[in-house]
Amino acid sequence: MRIDKTYKALLLLLGMWMALPTVALAQNRNCEETLREYVRLFEAGKYDQLIALVEGGESKMSQCDSKQKELLYEVISSAYLEIDKLEEGLDYIRRIFKNNHYYDAGSSTYSLEPFLTNLNKFKVKPVMAIGVNVGYDLPFFLVDNYYNIIDDKLLRTQSTKHKALPSFHAGVSLQYNLFKYLSLHTEANYLQTHYERTIFADNNIAEYFDGFRNSSITFDENLNQLNVPLYARFNLAVGKSKFVPAFYGGFFYRYTVTAKSNLNGQMNRFIGQDFSEVNESDFITTDASALGIDMRPMRNRHQYGPLAGIALTYQVRYFTVFADVRYMIDLPKFEKADTRYDNTLLVDYYYLDADSRFTNLSLSLGFTYNFIHQIKQQY
Numbered sequence: 001m002r003i004d005k006t007y008k009a010l011l012l013l014l015g016m017w018m019a020l021p022t023v024a025l026a027q028n029r030n031c032e033e034t035l036r037e038y039v040r041l042f043e044a045g046k047y048d049q050l051i052a053l054v055e056g057g058e059s060k061m062s063q064c065d066s067k068q069k070e071l072l073y074e075v076i077s078s079a080y081l082e083i084d085k086l087e088e089g090l091d092y093i094r095r096i097f098k099n100n101h102y103y104d105a106g107s108s109t110y111s112l113e114p115f116l117t118n119l120n121k122f123k124v125k126p127v128m129a130i131g132v133n134v135g136y137d138l139p140f141f142l143v144d145n146y147y148n149i150i151d152d153k154l155l156r157t158q159s160t161k162h163k164a165l166p167s168f169h170a171g172v173s174l175q176y177n178l179f180k181y182l183s184l185h186t187e188a189n190y191l192q193t194h195y196e197r198t199i200f201a202d203n204n205i206a207e208y209f210d211g212f213r214n215s216s217i218t219f220d221e222n223l224n225q226l227n228v229p230l231y232a233r234f235n236l237a238v239g240k241s242k243f244v245p246a247f248y249g250g251f252f253y254r255y256t257v258t259a260k261s262n263l264n265g266q267m268n269r270f271i272g273q274d275f276s277e278v279n280e281s282d283f284i285t286t287d288a289s290a291l292g293i294d295m296r297p298m299r300n301r302h303q304y305g306p307l308a309g310i311a312l313t314y315q316v317r318y319f320t321v322f323a324d325v326r327y328m329i330d331l332p333k334f335e336k337a338d339t340r341y342d343n344t345l346l347v348d349y350y351y352l353d354a355d356s357r358f359t360n361l362s363l364s365l366g367f368t369y370n371f372i373h374q375i376k377q378q379y
Contacts, residue, residue, distance in 0.1 A: 031064035031072075038075045047079040054079075069099050074115065081114035090118060094375060097124050101373045102317045121378050126370035129175040129320065133366030139164040139193050144333070144355040147340065162356060164195040169227065175368055181235045189227040191254070193358075196220035217265035217288045219351060221295060224258040229307055229328075246311045252328055254303040259295040263288055263349055288349055298339045298353060305331040309362075320368045330357040 041050040054076050061072055077092035093115075096103050101124050105116060141162040171189030178184060197219045231250025238244070267288045309326030335353040345351035 031061075031068045034061075034064075035068060035071055035075070038072060038079075042075050042079055047083050050076070050079045051083075051085075066099055070096060070103065073099065077118075078115040081118060086118075089115070090121075090377070093119055093122060094377075097122055097375045101126075101370075101375075123376045123378065125177065125180075125374045125376060126372075127177055127374050128372040129177075129368040129370045131173040131175065131320075131366055131368030132171070133173060133187070133189070133322075133364045134170045135168065135362055135364035135366075137167045137169055137191065137193070137363075138361045139167060139195070140359055140361075141195070141334075141356045142329075142359055144357070146354045147352045162195050162197055162354070164193070167191070167193045169362065169364075171227075173366070173368065181237065183233050183235070184230075185233055185248070185250075186230045187228065189229075191223075191225040191227045193223040193225065194220065217263055217267055217349060217351075219261060219263055221259060221261040223256055225254050225256050227252060227254045229253075229326075231307060231309075233311065235313070242315050244313045244315070246313060247309070248311065248326075249306070249308045252305060252307050254330075256296065256299055256301040256303070259299050259301075261293045261295050263290045263293070263351075265289070267349065290349075293345070298336055298343060300332050300334060300336055303330045303332055303334075303358070305329050318370050320370070322364075322366060322368070324364050326362050326364070327360070328362065329359045332357070334358055 037053070038050055041047075041053070061069060064072065073092045073096045077089045077096070080086075080089035080092065103124075105119050141164060143162065169189045169191040171187050173185060173187040176184045198216065229250060229252040231248045233246050233248035235244050235246045265288050266285055271284055305328060307326055307328040309324050311322055311324035313320050313322040315321075334356050337355075340346075340353050
């Protein structure tokens with residue numbers, strides 16, 4: 001019994017699914033018939049009869065597709081305007097723009113001069129847009145100071161520079177248009193940054209201790225960060241070109257979610273008693289490899305600073321495709337000063353943080369979708 005009921009239910013659902021195209025086709029045919037009747041009355045100059053049909057059967061238009069509604073609204077608005085019913089005619093022009101925010105009057109087939117004249121009184125302004133972006137980042141460091149473990153002549157292990165490697169970002173954006181040429185933007189971007197240092201390099205310390213000649217340790221750090229910029233963009237519209245250059249400026253906030261480091265290499269550890277008399281026997285070669293060290297306690301995880309950039313946009317109806325280049329610079333130091341000498345890396349590997357700040361040159365590609373529009377009537 002239960003199987004029979006299930007089978008009947010499946011047959012019913014299948015029948016309904018197969019009937020959908022037939023219903024849609026019938027609705028489309030009804031709209032076409034309504035449109036032909038409205039056009040016939042309009043071209044015959046029987047505006048009152050057309051309007052009587054509209055006011056008596058407007059619900060039929062709810063079944064029409066977007067293009068059919070657009071044509072119906074053109075005919076109805078033109079009919080109202082031909083008999084000097086201005087408010088009713090303007091109301092259907094508003095409906096045209098609500099139905100299609102990027103309506104082109106040049107495509108109108110049945111409209112006359114009163115319709116076109118009043119159509120030009122309306123302006124549609126994109127108000128808000130959402131978007132996505134991906135990009136390539138070239139970070140580099142501004143190093144204020146490298147620190148030595150003992151003094152300027154002994155164990156000078158921190159003189160090697162940071163080498164930032166190319167990274168990437170991806171995120172979402174929100175845009176609010178204040179005026180035609182000015183807009184506010186914010187984003188939420190995932191940013192991955194990677195850099196490395198050689199903290200025991202032969203050419204830096206061999207001049208002091210022969211025992212260090214074979215010491216070389218590569219330190220690398222991987223950062224996963226959330227970057228939230230806020231900026232104002234000024235668009236430089238040139239005529240009616242769809243290509244619009246722009247420049248912008250603002251600030252950003254960046255939060256370091258994870259910071260993991262790796263050490264690879266070997267070192268000659270000093271085991272002597274006195275640095276004033278150093279012999280080869282005072283050093284022992286040891287492995288200096290460690291993976292996945294959590295660096296967050298040693299990092300200023302909250303960063304902020306100014307940004308500036310240029311952009312080129314191209315608009316296609318609801319979508320805007322863009323490419324932009326921006327430069328950002330951190331204001332706070334990347335490393336925490338109070339943990340520089342208070343960590344196991346110093347004891348185990350003679351690693352010592354520098355004083356540095358991130359800067360970043362970023363290239364982004366993406367698009368936005370205009371999802372809120374404002375329809376303005378000029379009097």
